[in-house]
Amino acid sequence: MPIKCFAFSLSDTKNLRLQPARYVKYPFELIFDVDINKKYGIINVLYMLIIIKLTVWIYFLETFMETNKKLPLFIITGASGVGKSTPCEILFQNETEYIVMESDLLWHDIYNTPKDNYRKYRELWLNVCANISQIGKPVVLCGCVTPEQFNVCIEKALFTEIHYLAIFCDDDVLENRMKNGRKIDDENWIKSSIEFNNWIKNNAKEQNMYLLNTSELLPEQVAKEIDKWIIERI
Numbered sequence: 001m002p003i004k005c006f007a008f009s010l011s012d013t014k015n016l017r018l019q020p021a022r023y024v025k026y027p028f029e030l031i032f033d034v035d036i037n038k039k040y041g042i043i044n045v046l047y048m049l050i051i052i053k054l055t056v057w058i059y060f061l062e063t064f065m066e067t068n069k070k071l072p073l074f075i076i077t078g079a080s081g082v083g084k085s086t087p088c089e090i091l092f093q094n095e096t097e098y099i100v101m102e103s104d105l106l107w108h109d110i111y112n113t114p115k116d117n118y119r120k121y122r123e124l125w126l127n128v129c130a131n132i133s134q135i136g137k138p139v140v141l142c143g144c145v146t147p148e149q150f151n152v153c154i155e156k157a158l159f160t161e162i163h164y165l166a167i168f169c170d171d172d173v174l175e176n177r178m179k180n181g182r183k184i185d186d187e188n189w190i191k192s193s194i195e196f197n198n199w200i201k202n203n204a205k206e207q208n209m210y211l212l213n214t215s216e217l218l219p220e221q222v223a224k225e226i227d228k229w230i231i232e233r234i
Contacts, residue, residue, distance in 0.1 A: 071133045073126075073159040074098070074140040074230050075150070078167035079197040080189070081178035083214050083222060087167075088142040090223035095140075098230060099132055103143025117149050126155035133159075138234060144196070147207045163233050164208065165226060166200045169215040 078084045085102075092100040103125060111121035122145070129139040147164050150156055169177070171194050178184040178193060204211045210229060214222050 069134050070160045071138040073162045075164045076142040077145045079193040081193050082167050086219040087223040098138045098140050100140045103141050122149045123153050123155050130158035166209040167212050168197050168200050173215045
């Protein structure tokens with residue numbers, strides 16, 4: 001019999017538990033659709049538990065901790081397929097002066113709100129980054145974003161400044177990376193990425209984004225350039 005709707009309640013912090021959503025009467029809850037009868041049901045369950053653990057952590061940070069250290073926040077952005085993930089992974093493995101985070105980590109469909117430019121998701125990440133930086137090191141957040149998505153959030157005041165580095169490449173290079181590198185054959189996806197790639201090139205100055213052309217650079221070289229850019233601004 002499929003388990004269709006569960007919720008995680010923080011009403012009792014001594015007995016955190018997963019329970020049927022219809023029994024949850026408290027304002028803080030997360031709803032998940034899980035069908036353990038499906039072929040990959042166990043993967044869905046494990047994914048759900050990971051999200052729950054992250055949510056507890058975020059809830060604790062936002063509820064019980066006050067940020068008193070203000071540090072800069074670094075945003076690494078670029079079109080899908082342009083070549084952000086590998087350099088950011090290199091930075092993550094070698095970080096010493098900052099903490100690297102991937103912005104897709106906390107994604108859930110409840111944040112899929114393009115009408116308000118994903119406002120709640122951006123606010124969530126600003127709060128998380130501000131709390132992480134209380135250890136005394138700034139956060140580098142990697143993902144496909146635009147400055148306006150963060151600049152409209154009042155949480156930006158939690159940082160001394162938000163710096164943006166935009167990765168881009170030539171259109172033909174981007175298309176080749178998507179088709180031959182990531183094996184993407186969705187033409188709409190490719191078209192959308194190329195359009196965003198061009199938007200970055202045309203609007204970087206107005207949006208106060210530092211541009212990094214990766215058309216002829218290896219991931220290790222890109223990571224080195226990003227690291228240099230970050231260190232110069234810490």
